[in-house]
Amino acid sequence: MSTFFRNINFRILNLAPLVLLFLITLTGNAVINISFISINILYVLVYFWTLKLPESLGNGYIFLGGIITDVIFGLPIGTNPFTLLIIASVASYVRNVTVRITLINDWISFLPTLIIANFVYFIILYLSDYQIDYIYLLKNSIFTFIFYPILWIFFSITLRLIK
Amino acid sequence: MEAGREDFGIAIRSAFLKKGTKQRFSLFALLILSVFLMFIEKIETKPLNVLRSIIKDGIYQSSVIVSSPAKGYKSLHNKIINHFFLYEKNKKLKKEVNELKNKKYKSDFLVLENTQLRKLIDENDSPLADLVNARVMIDKKSPYLNSFIINAGSNKKIKNGMAVTHGKNFIGRIVDVNFFTSRVLLVSDLNSKISVLVEPSGAQAILSGHNDKELTLDFLPKDHQVKNGDKIYTSGKEGIFSPGIPIGEVKMKLKKVNVLLFSDLKQVTFINIDVGIKK
Numbered sequence: 001m002s003t004f005f006r007n008i009n010f011r012i013l014n015l016a017p018l019v020l021l022f023l024i025t026l027t028g029n030a031v032i033n034i035s036f037i038s039i040n041i042l043y044v045l046v047y048f049w050t051l052k053l054p055e056s057l058g059n060g061y062i063f064l065g066g067i068i069t070d071v072i073f074g075l076p077i078g079t080n081p082f083t084l085l086i087i088a089s090v091a092s093y094v095r096n097v098t099v100r101i102t103l104i105n106d107w108i109s110f111l112p113t114l115i116i117a118n119f120v121y122f123i124i125l126y127l128s129d130y131q132i133d134y135i136y137l138l139k140n141s142i143f144t145f146i147f148y149p150i151l152w153i154f155f156s157i158t159l160r161l162i163k
Numbered sequence: 164m165e166a167g168r169e170d171f172g173i174a175i176r177s178a179f180l181k182k183g184t185k186q187r188f189s190l191f192a193l194l195i196l197s198v199f200l201m202f203i204e205k206i207e208t209k210p211l212n213v214l215r216s217i218i219k220d221g222i223y224q225s226s227v228i229v230s231s232p233a234k235g236y237k238s239l240h241n242k243i244i245n246h247f248f249l250y251e252k253n254k255k256l257k258k259e260v261n262e263l264k265n266k267k268y269k270s271d272f273l274v275l276e277n278t279q280l281r282k283l284i285d286e287n288d289s290p291l292a293d294l295v296n297a298r299v300m301i302d303k304k305s306p307y308l309n310s311f312i313i314n315a316g317s318n319k320k321i322k323n324g325m326a327v328t329h330g331k332n333f334i335g336r337i338v339d340v341n342f343f344t345s346r347v348l349l350v351s352d353l354n355s356k357i358s359v360l361v362e363p364s365g366a367q368a369i370l371s372g373h374n375d376k377e378l379t380l381d382f383l384p385k386d387h388q389v390k391n392g393d394k395i396y397t398s399g400k401e402g403i404f405s406p407g408i409p410i411g412e413v414k415m416k417l418k419k420v421n422v423l424l425f426s427d428l429k430q431v432t433f434i435n436i437d438v439g440i441k442k
Contacts, residue, residue: 026222026229028301063193067200071222072301074308074339074346077215078201085197089190096173124201130308131353133374 013162017049017056017155025068030080031140037147038140042069043117044151046084047110050091051101052159062088076128083117083124090116103152110148114141216316216341223312223344227300294328294435295319300344302431309352309374313434316341326397326404326437329426333357333397333408337436349428350410351378359410360398364388367398370410370422378411380420391415395422405437 021042024030030042042065049057066081073080090113098105118141125132203211245252297315315321317340325337327347335355339346348355355372361380366387368380383389393413399406411424 023229026226027233028226028230059188059190059193063188063197066197067218068222068226071219072226074310076201076204078197078199078204082194082197082201085190085194089194092190128201133353136374 013158014056016158016162017045017053018058018061021045021057021061021065022068025065025072028069028072030069030073036139037143038136039147040140040144041151042080042084043087043114043144044110044148045155046087047091047113048106048152048155050088051095051106052155053162054092054095056162059085059088075130076124079121079124079128083121086120087113087117103149106152107145107148111145114145219339219341220316220343223300223341230301293438295321295438297345297434297436299432299434308354309349309372309428310338311335311347311349311431311434313345313347313436314343315436316343316345318342319436320438321345321436322438324403326408328408328435328437329431329433330435331409332425333404333410334424334426334428334431334434336404347434350424351375351428357404357410358398358400360396360406361387361389361413362394362396364393367400368420370395376423377414377416378422378424380413380422383420389413389415389420408437 024042024045030040032039032041046057046062046065050062062084063081066079066084067077069075069080070077090109094109094113095101098109118137122132122137295315297313297319299311300314301312313327321337321340323337323340326333327335327337333350335347335349335352336357337345338348349372350357350370351372351374353372353374355370357370359368359370359380360366361368361383364387366383366389368383371379371381373379380389380395391413395410395412397404397406397408397410409425411422414421414423
């Protein structure tokens with residue numbers, strides 16, 4: 001009986017990243033804006049779980065999450081899936097070349113990932129004739145990078161519970 | 164050196180092409196699919212538009228369902244807060260009612276005078292606009308697009324470009340129409356540029372959004388006499404919106420001509436869409 005409950009518990013916890021992904025995308029909270037601060041939690045979520053436990057967040061789900069975000073935010077369909085998959089690709093590469101993953105390693109490798117992702121985002125929106133607020137984009141990148149460790153700690157606790 | 168390059172190649176191949184455990188799709192295949200989707204987004208054909216409408220309607224409805232607990236909590240919180248300030252609010256409203264009563268007598272007289280003057284110059288009253296009411300379903304503003312999703316689409320004869328008002332005040336235009344939902348691009352958005360008229364000077368200008376509360380008037384004539392408190396209306400020059408829809412008022416900031424909207428975009432729940440002239 002206890003094994004049964006442990007199995008159910010494990011399965012529910014294992015779904016946590018997926019539930020979080022769809023909750024964030026469907027409620028339109030991929031980017032959190034609190035007065036001057038703007039954080040893209042979707043980037044952090046995808047990067048963290050692809051790096052630590054890729055089985056919990058399938059590529060197909062990341063793609064679907066991106067499509068939902070595009071529809072909710074009114075962006076050209078394909079923009080967010082492409083950006084999120086770029087993040088997942090870099091995270092997957094980092095996972096292949098890194099032996100021991102620590103917060104500092106993660107944080108440092110997240111910086112080029114963020115720059116590549118936002119650059120791709122900028123290029124796509126520019127080509128789609130969208131006016132872009134450059135300062136906002138820069139602000140968003142900086143705060144997403146700064147707040148990465150906080151989200152890292154939160155996700156690490158979830159990861160420990162899953163494992 | 165060669166071994167290092169080989170390792171890099173292996174890591175890249177492994178990251179992009181290998182599916183990994185429990186993965187059904189490789190990253191590379193999905194990246195190609197994303198590019199394909201971006202490409203077909205530009206193609207306008209009926210079957211594709213129908214498919215897009217179905218997908219968007221489905222996602223919007225799901226979003227409303229998923230967001231309902233948070234919205235419910237927010238509305239409950241607002242109700243409780245409002246309850247605490249009921250007495251103060253009542254006092255304020257009584258004062259406002261008295262002020263409005265006085266203004267009403269004045270405006271009744273002006274309406275009468277206006278009708279008589281129109282009769283004198285043989286001008287008919289302007290035809291009434293046919294308005295469709297809708298409710299804001301999703302008001303999550305994207306970092307790159309200040310917009311609303313409303314619960315009226317092609318089922319209520321909504322078309323792209325139609326003017327959207329909050330009460331009588333202009334707040335934006337329709338930019339994307341599905342079967343049961345539409346997207347309203349707000350005037351405050353960076354992509355919004357509207358031809359407007361400044362009263363009483365009569366100057367014409369372009370009202371531009373900047374993703375924040377204050378908008379600006381661009382392309383004003385060099386010797387314009389625009390001053391604080393001047394009213395801004397749609398000019399109707401582009402032939403899309405009816406002329407004379409109130410938008411906001413001028414607020415000069417140094418040499419910049421800013422515009423404060425009459426409607427608070429954060430408080431919009433119900434809106435009207437101008438679908439043409441009533442027959």
